[in-house]
Amino acid sequence: MKSVFHSIFLLLISCSLFAQNKLSIQGKVTDISGAVIPDASLKLQPEKGQELMIHSNAAGMFSFENLSDGVYKLTISHIAYQTVASQTLTLKASITGMKIAMTPATSQLKGVEVTSARKLLTMQGDKLVYDPGVLPGADNDNSIEILKKIPGFWVEQNEDIRLNGSGDVTILINGVKQNLVGNQVAGLLKSIPANAISKIEVVTGGAARYDAAGGSVINFVLKQRTLDGYNINFANNVLIDRYVSNNHNLYAMLLTGKLQSSTSVSYASNHSYYNEDGRISYDQQHTNTADIGYQRNSHTRSSGPALYENLSYAISNKSKIMLDISSTWKNSQSDFTDTSHFGAPLNYRQQYKRNDEIKNNLTSANLIYQFRPDTAGSLLAVNYGYINGYIRQRQDIENSRSPATGYGSILQAGYLPLQGYQHIIKADLEKNFRHWVLETGVKYSAGRIDNNARYDTIKATGPVFDKQLSNTTSYDEKISAAYATLRYTRGRIGFMAGGRLEHTATATVNGMSGTIRQDYTNFLPNAAITYQQPGYSGMLKLSAGLSRPDYQLLNDYRYYISEYKYQEGNPFLKPSTRYTISLENNIAGFLTANIGYIRLNDQVQLAGTQLNNSPYTAIRPENAVNVNDYYISLSAAYSLLQHKLEGNLNFYGEMFRYYSNGKFPLQGVNQDLSKYFTISWSNNYFITRKLVLETSVFYRSTAYFYQITQGDRWQADAGLTYYLSKKWNFGAKYLDIFNTYEYRYTNFYDNYLNTYLRDLNVNRFRLTVNYRISGGLKKVSKPAADNNAENMSRFQNQ
Numbered sequence: 161m162k163s164v165f166h167s168i169f170l171l172l173i174s175c176s177l178f179a180q181n182k183l184s185i186q187g188k189v190t191d192i193s194g195a196v197i198p199d200a201s202l203k204l205q206p207e208k209g210q211e212l213m214i215h216s217n218a219a220g221m222f223s224f225e226n227l228s229d230g231v232y233k234l235t236i237s238h239i240a241y242q243t244v245a246s247q248t249l250t251l252k253a254s255i256t257g258m259k260i261a262m263t264p265a266t267s268q269l270k271g272v273e274v275t276s277a278r279k280l281l282t283m284q285g286d287k288l289v290y291d292p293g294v295l296p297g298a299d300n301d302n303s304i305e306i307l308k309k310i311p312g313f314w315v316e317q318n319e320d321i322r323l324n325g326s327g328d329v330t331i332l333i334n335g336v337k338q339n340l341v342g343n344q345v346a347g348l349l350k351s352i353p354a355n356a357i358s359k360i361e362v363v364t365g366g367a368a369r370y371d372a373a374g375g376s377v378i379n380f381v382l383k384q385r386t387l388d389g390y391n392i393n394f395a396n397n398v399l400i401d402r403y404v405s406n407n408h409n410l411y412a413m414l415l416t417g418k419l420q421s422s423t424s425v426s427y428a429s430n431h432s433y434y435n436e437d438g439r440i441s442y443d444q445q446h447t448n449t450a451d452i453g454y455q456r457n458s459h460t461r462s463s464g465p466a467l468y469e470n471l472s473y474a475i476s477n478k479s480k481i482m483l484d485i486s487s488t489w490k491n492s493q494s495d496f497t498d499t500s501h502f503g504a505p506l507n508y509r510q511q512y513k514r515n516d517e518i519k520n521n522l523t524s525a526n527l528i529y530q531f532r533p534d535t536a537g538s539l540l541a542v543n544y545g546y547i548n549g550y551i552r553q554r555q556d557i558e559n560s561r562s563p564a565t566g567y568g569s570i571l572q573a574g575y576l577p578l579q580g581y582q583h584i585i586k587a588d589l590e591k592n593f594r595h596w597v598l599e600t601g602v603k604y605s606a607g608r609i610d611n612n613a614r615y616d617t618i619k620a621t622g623p624v625f626d627k628q629l630s631n632t633t634s635y636d637e638k639i640s641a642a643y644a645t646l647r648y649t650r651g652r653i654g655f656m657a658g659g660r661l662e663h664t665a666t667a668t669v670n671g672m673s674g675t676i677r678q679d680y681t682n683f684l685p686n687a688a689i690t691y692q693q694p695g696y697s698g699m700l701k702l703s704a705g706l707s708r709p710d711y712q713l714l715n716d717y718r719y720y721i722s723e724y725k726y727q728e729g730n731p732f733l734k735p736s737t738r739y740t741i742s743l744e745n746n747i748a749g750f751l752t753a754n755i756g757y758i759r760l761n762d763q764v765q766l767a768g769t770q771l772n773n774s775p776y777t778a779i780r781p782e783n784a785v786n787v788n789d790y791y792i793s794l795s796a797a798y799s800l801l802q803h804k805l806e807g808n809l810n811f812y813g814e815m816f817r818y819y820s821n822g823k824f825p826l827q828g829v830n831q832d833l834s835k836y837f838t839i840s841w842s843n844n845y846f847i848t849r850k851l852v853l854e855t856s857v858f859y860r861s862t863a864y865f866y867q868i869t870q871g872d873r874w875q876a877d878a879g880l881t882y883y884l885s886k887k888w889n890f891g892a893k894y895l896d897i898f899n900t901y902e903y904r905y906t907n908f909y910d911n912y913l914n915t916y917l918r919d920l921n922v923n924r925f926r927l928t929v930n931y932r933i934s935g936g937l938k939k940v941s942k943p944a945a946d947n948n949a950e951n952m953s954r955f956q957n958q
Contacts, residue, residue, distance in 0.1 A: 183227040183251055186535050187258025189216045189236060196220030197262060199284065199359075200238045207231045210651035212595075213692070214537075215284065223536040226594040227251060236260055279749030280797045280808060283697040285647065286656060286688050288362040288744065294797065296807055296844040296854045298354045300397075300881055300891035300928045302409075303380060304346050306354035309842050309856070310362075311752055311795035311810045321345070321378075324364070324756060324791050325814045328375025328707050328738065334382055334422075334470055336484040337371070339524040339547045339582070344488045349380075351426035351466040353395050353930075356411050358383045364756070365703030365740035368643040368660040368686045369588065369599050372706040375738065382422050382470070383413065389935055390414045397891075397928040403431035418474040429463040438916025442770070452775065454500040456722075462492035479531040487523040492516075498722045502775075512722050513558045522549035526584075536592040545584035547607070552577055557720065571618035572626070580711070582607030582637075597647040599658070609635045613717040631717040632671040639664050645686065654690040659683055662706070668714055668731040676731045682706060698745045705740075709733040709764055713781040727766070727779040734783050736762040750797040760787040765866045767824050770912045777912065784824045785866065789816040807843025818866060829864045836863035850883045854893070879926075891928035 189200040200216040204224050216222045229252050236244040241262035249255070280294045292298055295309045304321070307313050312324050320327050331338045331345050338348060361379040363370070370377050391413045399405040409426040436456040466489070472482040498512040526545040532538060555574035588601035614630045616623035645658025661683050668676045684704035691698050715729040742756035762783040769778050797808040815835035820826045842856035858875040879893030 183229060183254045185224040185227065185232075185234075185249070185251070185255045185258065187222060187255070187260060189220045189222065189238075189260045189262065191241065191262055197238055197241065199289070200236055200241075200260075200262070203235045203237075205233045205235075213649065213651070217532075217537040221535055221537070223534070224594075225536055236262065238262060280795075281746050281749060281752055283690070283692065283699060283744070283746055284361075285654070285690065286363055286367055286699065286701060288364070288746075290360040290362065292354055292357045292360055294806075294808075295354075296842045296856065297879070299889060299930065300854075300879070300893070301354040302395075303349040303352045303354055303357060306357070307349070307360070307378075308858075309808070309810075309840070310360065311808075312754070312793045312812055314838065314840075314858075314860075315346070323362070323376045323378070324758075324793065324812075325789065325816075326375055326758070328373075328705070330366070330370060330375065330377045332377060332379040333468065333486070334484070335379060336470075336526050336528070336543075337545075338486050339522075339545070339584075344490075344522050347428070347466050347488045347490070348468060348486055350407065350428065351409055351424050351468060352380070352382070353393055353409060353411055356382055356393065356413075356422075356424075364742050364744065364754075365701065365738075365758075366686075366705045367703060368645045368658040368684070369601065371603075372641070372660055372662050372682065372684050372704075373708040373735075375705055375707070384415075384420060384422070388415055388417070391934045392932065394931040395928065396930075397926055399430075399895075399924055399926045401431075401924040402433065405430040420472045420474075422468075422470040424468040425465065426467075427463075427465045429461075431459070431461055433457075433459040434918050434920050436916050436918040438914060440775075441913045442775075451503045452500050453503075454498060456499075457497045458494065460492055460494035462490055464488065464490040478533070479529070482526075482528040482530065484526040484528065485524070487521065489521045490518070492518045494518075500722075500724075509562045511558075511560050511562075514720070515556045516553060518551065518553045520549070520551040523547070534592070537590070538592045539588075539590045541588045543584070543586045543588075545582075545586075547582040547584070548580070550577070550579045572629075573616045573618060573623065574629070575614045576611070578609065578611045580607065580609035595648055595650050597649075599643075599645040599647070601643055603641040604639070606638045607636070609711050611635075611711075611715055611717070629718060633715050633717065634669045635711050635714060636667045636669075637664070638666075649690075652691055652693050654688075654692075656686070656688040656690075658687075659685045664708070664735070670716060670731060678734075680735065682735075682737070695748050696746070698743070701740075701742050701744070703740045703742075705738045707736045707738060707760075707764065709735065709781065713764065721779075724775045725777040725779065730781045733764060733781060734762050736760055736764055736783065752793070752795045754791075754793040756791050758787070758789040758791070760785075760789065762821065763787050768867055768912065782824060784821060785826075786819040786821065787816055788819070789814065791815075804846045805843060807841065810840045811837065812839075813837040827867070829869065830866060832864075834864040836861045852881045852883075854879045854881065887932050889930050891926075891930070893926045893928070895924040895926060897923070 185204070189197045189202075191197055197220050198216055200220070200222075202214050202216065202222050202224075204212040207230060212224060214222055214224065232249045232251060234247045234249055244260060244262060280291055282289045290310055292306050295306055297309070298306060304315060307321065308315050313322070315321055321329050321331075323329055331349070333352075338345060357380055359381045361377075361381065363377040363379075366372070366375055366377055393411045395409040395411070397407050399407075405428075407426065407428040407430075409424065412421070412423045414421040414423075434457075436458075438454055438456070440452040440454070442451070467485065467487045469485045470482065472480050474480045494516045496514045496516075500510045500512070502508050502510065524545065524547045526543055528541060528543045531540045533540065553574075553576040555572075555576070557570075557572040557574070559570040582605060584603070584605045586601060586603035589599070591598045611633045613632070615626040617626050639662060641660060641662040643658065643660040645656060647656045648654065661681070663681045664679070666678045670676070684706070686703045688699055688701040713729050713733060714731050716731050718726045718728045720726045737760070739759045740756060742754060744752070744754045746752050763785050764781050765784040766779050767782045767784050769780070770776070771778055791812070791814040794811040795808060797806075799806045813835070814837070815833055817833050818826055818830050838858070838860040840856065840858045842854070845853045845855075847853055855878045856876065858873070860873045862872045863870045876897040877893060877895050878897060879891055881889055881891045883889045
């Protein structure tokens, strides 16, 4: 690995030795107020030869290098601004300091400003860039709610984010990875209002510059101020179903001189619950087994704050330092009851009760230095990150049986403390030449997690330590990585090729199993071909990645779900590898068509096993299957009735086949080709100049996953937004109108069948109040480098 890092650093140094440019055109793109415009598309057409195309950087700057003298035509365009028509330039010497001012592309509809020229999707290199302001609900939704309306995305009831059927996603905010897990990511995104997002960048399947683990990359780029002053948005909503939940958020942007800040502070108090009725059958009967009918009830109450802070200081026009912090706290209490009725020959009633109290926090901090060595968009970034978190969990369990017949009640108490940390050091360089862009970097991370699980059996004489259930586990992980990618753009065609080399070393020290070490190295190639012309852009892409098993899957202590079902980890899990081939097309900015193939090797699945022909079920993660997966995604955005009705219609279809690794033979429908599809539709209708109706419908057909069947699902929402003034708007939304968003499940494996219907908290009513203030709008004499243009949300009152 040392030789790899030495090679990368030599490559960084050699970048400065390239040949000097001949003639150049350098300048800056702004709007009519002087605010910089990043990501503007600039096309330079010589009288003879290929057209050149570049984009303005985050500071609005652009540079065409290595030009010969002659006559050129320059055209500038952007999704939110009117295109600047071709300008003829006679180049005899280099041009510096060119200033281009663009006018917003808007049409007026009484009291609401509708940016009819804005497109939902544009392609930039290997990224799909979505404008969330085009989507219905942008003024009242949070970030995770607006994500559901983008083609290929959906969010499960447990807040698991999925793209193109896969839950392997990496979340970035302003280009910085948010090192959170599970519903902590969803909690952070809920704290950021959708109208604070400038754009959402999606890299399907990932890329060499990102961590190999994590799959597709989703980058939320927040709006930035370009004039001294502040913007503050207060958002409050109340959600009413069987209980009352509430969420309060303050989002603020501040720019004063060279200092810029984006801050989100929120507090949420939520209820989640379900009722479940099911039946368990065994193919092979035994004196210890019987068909079981059961009813389960679960209710969880959770509350806590979330914080996101991005603070940057422009040291000069070329460099800045940035501090990025995210933190979530949550206190939750859940009550779970399982009442089971055992048929012949057992004939008894079993009641299992479990109460969980959990306190957790995860905090991630990144200190970043950025330097731009030239005006061509080159960037050097050095990052130190630190993550720290804990979980404090207590379980109280009670088992009882009637008739008792010698069984009696059993009381148990569990204490499950967890503490962990991780250090991250990385450096990235992007060097821009005339047609070439070199991306290269290195990364090293080291982390540790300690977990102690203690269970006591409560007896009349006091608690008695349970050695069978209790365990102690420590997990150490070290990852070294290096990558390089070369991009070439000439006219309408672009090429990209590169790879990432990662070495992982882990050690799991377990009180029962001893020390288990794993050491593996992976090379993951990436390549893409892009084509762009007016009205069409397309990309054919190959990407590769890893899915490393996380600590929760590796920790082999047992967690009892019910009296007869427990889940345990597997410290011997291997990482699964993923290869994706995708073809992504965008037509006229409103129609997208994407198809793809994903090959998964050694995919980790939660495999269920019936123990010793008894009622007991063990669930354990295993590298159970390989998968061939095919998907297609279609989306169309529309604007009708002179822009009074605007929205988008999405279709997603997937078919896949499992292939057993041998240890766990496939059962039932898992032996066949599985397929399902989803259709979603959302739109805004402008009733008056101040009143907007938002509606959305979602449908997913029956799906057969590993050892699970999920029934079809319907969901429909409808809401109204009233714009009282520039500062105030009010929203009322009825969620899950159809009340058919239910989980109709079947769990199956050898000799075992479990069918059940889970009724979730649906038919919810949400009230939202948003209040915005701003001030101190004086112009900055020297705008700080790398500020994104302040991209106003789509619907703003006059």
